[in-house]
Amino acid sequence: MAVLRIVKYPEKVLKTNSKRVESWSQDLSQLVMDMFETMYAVSGVGLAANQVGIPLRLAVIDVRPNGKSKKIVLINPKILGLDGKAEDSEGCLSLPGLYKKLERAAKARVLAYDQKGIPWEIRGRGLLARALQHEIDHLNGKVFVDRLPFMQKIRVQKEIKRYQPIWQQQVRPRLTTASS
Numbered sequence: 001m002a003v004l005r006i007v008k009y010p011e012k013v014l015k016t017n018s019k020r021v022e023s024w025s026q027d028l029s030q031l032v033m034d035m036f037e038t039m040y041a042v043s044g045v046g047l048a049a050n051q052v053g054i055p056l057r058l059a060v061i062d063v064r065p066n067g068k069s070k071k072i073v074l075i076n077p078k079i080l081g082l083d084g085k086a087e088d089s090e091g092c093l094s095l096p097g098l099y100k101k102l103e104r105a106a107k108a109r110v111l112a113y114d115q116k117g118i119p120w121e122i123r124g125r126g127l128l129a130r131a132l133q134h135e136i137d138h139l140n141g142k143v144f145v146d147r148l149p150f151m152q153k154i155r156v157q158k159e160i161k162r163y164q165p166i167w168q169q170q171v172r173p174r175l176t177t178a179s180s
């Protein structure tokens, strides 16, 4: 398993409408495992494949209900239904440190395939409902700040500018000892 580099906003792949997964290979299973490891390494609750530079309709989630780990794999997910409204603070591993209150549906029902190609339906409320909507947005080339009301979206760009030098440092490739 490997911890992958997480793409930071505004890298282009985050704005890409990701392609459907067409084949369930060993490579896909490996990618799923690496994405979980990458997400756990930074204490995230969700990670989409384009956040590790791969524009495929694949995301992983683990919101640890009652502190217990529960791995959720979403391949080619489709929202079947959204219900109610809930406002909560939201952040993203591609915009680390930035949190904003955002209104989303309170409940979500999603159809997806797992890493073995088996279709399954998931119903989420609370943090899980939010994570499902957040990750599916990623697959459609959207990040959470794109969903903020217009004026807030303009204001947040200034904040993002302040964060960017830090984010760019985090993405700089690590120097090997030989070149230091």
Ligand SMILES: [Zn+2]
Binding pocket: 091, 092, 093, 094, 134, 138
């Ligand atoms: Zn995100």
